[in-house]
Amino acid sequence: MxxxxxxxxxxxxxxxxxxxxxxxxxxxxxxxxxxxxxxxxxxxxxxxxxxxxxxxxxxxxxxxxxxxxxxxxxxxxxxxxxxxxxxxxxxxxxxxxxxxxxxxxxxxxxxxxxADSSENSVTRYLQLDKDDALVQDLLDQIPEGGGIMQNDYIMRLWKSLLDDWFGVGAIVYVVTPRIDSERLFQMMLLMLRNKGTGFGVTLVTPTKTTDGEKFAKVMDMTKRRLKEVKVLAPSGHQKRLVSDVKVQWALDSLTIVHEDFSTNFIAAYKDDEAEVLTTTAHFHKSHFHFNLKDNVCYNRLPTNDLKRNYLLPLNVTSNIF
Structure with missing residues (x-):
């Protein structure tokens, strides 16, 4: 072998x-x-x-x-x-x-x-505690019917919602025409932090963006980041944040679907209930590293409506029925 x-x-x-x-x-x-x-x-x-x-x-x-x-x-x-x-x-x-x-x-x-979250190096690196109240507080800041929000708020909500959905074992979708290695890296860390809950996750993104950026290159950069980032161990020595086995698990646990589109949303469902956060912000440094403002809208809906109205139009069908 x-x-x-x-x-x-x-x-x-x-x-x-x-x-x-x-x-x-x-x-x-x-x-x-x-x-x-x-x-x-x-x-x-x-x-x-x-x-x-x-x-x-x-x-x-x-x-x-x-x-x-x-x-x-x-x-x-x-x-x-x-x-x-x-x-x-x-x-x-x-x-x-x-x-x-x-x-x-x-x-x-x-x-x-x-368990052991206080000692988990991934948890410390993300600086993201399990806090259901925080997720709801962030959602409560979105005006009824949606509104324009700051880039740092959108990033916090993006991470918090994904962490919450992974944590309850939901089926999660991240849909964006542009994702950079930092956002993909953070998503994989959130997956590692919540391993064992039974979640599923699918990333829907084009093979190449309109400006020529190839997803394969983004994935290669993410793998390098996963292998190169180090943290301070309790012994005082530097150690890798993510081992080869954990990197392999994250890669094997992520389903990737390539489609061409221009919308952005993250969504999740469990049983008959679903949630979706739509935004004009790409999950990319071009939106999160600059003081941009984007539309944000959050909705709860039946799972069948999420599948019919959000996933089927993007030809995301193989893993939802």
Whole structure:
């Protein structure tokens, strides 16, 4: 199996809902499971003992060693909070069993999507707390029937609504004839922040804008940004904001539809209820990095009306019926 195929497998498993902030690093001869969560080692021990009732472990210094099968060794480090999975059968065991371990860890969790948010580097980077009142306060600023709003307000509302919709597991659509790498980067961070809620997201945008900007180039720039942005770790060292596995998960979780049009809106539905925010602002630096003013209108409507009046005219049909 190629490194990319292994990364896609790890990304799928990482997408399992978890009550702790974890990450995977594929070292070839071992899989490293990292976490900044306090008490993570005790959490893992509790999970292993529940899934493997007869398992025994050896503790030497800061390292705890377990053997879930004869050809797999698991080492937990109480100082670094790393789990190292090694042995001849480590890959097959991880693929076949790790989701079960994560599911077991969720059994006693009060919440999955927002747990550990105070320690999550993506959450800190976005500087966006889960606050339903904030979303409603922003919506309340839109005059009845819509109105003209400032660029910074539109950006805050755009991020807050997407975060809210991802957080409740809605089916989300981002429709714009122009999107830049910064907005796409932020959207993917919001996806990562809300992994495990069961949301779906589709970006509808042309393959090339009227001024010749190719979406493929925007996507390449976004991938580089995802891989290059670093944040300060609790240890005081710089670390990547988004790992390769998380980048892969975000890419695999985003559906892209190419159509030619000139409208802008974000929308979401769950069950029979839908919301749509329409605006004249492109989701692009040309609107958000300058002191521009644009029309904004927000509506709640039945899901069937959203599909019929907003999505079908753009030929977005393959994933809505």
């Amino acid at each position: 190629s490194k990319k195929d292994r990364r896609k497998v790890l990304a799928r498993i990482w997408g399992t809902p978890t009550s702790r902030d974890i990450d995977f690093i594929d070292e070839g001869n071992e899989i490293v499971v990292a976490s900044s969560s306090k008490g993570i080692v005790a959490w893992w021990l509790q999970i292993f003992q529940a899934v493997y009732p007869n398992i025994k472990y050896l503790e030497k210094g800061d390292v705890i060693k377990l053997k879930p099968t004869v050809d797999v060794s698991v080492k937990l480090n109480k100082t670094t909070r790393l789990m190292r999975i090694t042995g001849k059968g480590h890959w097959r065991w991880f693929v076949d069993n790790f989701e079960q371990l994560l599911d077991e860890g969720n059994n006693e969790a009060e919440t999955l999507s927002t």
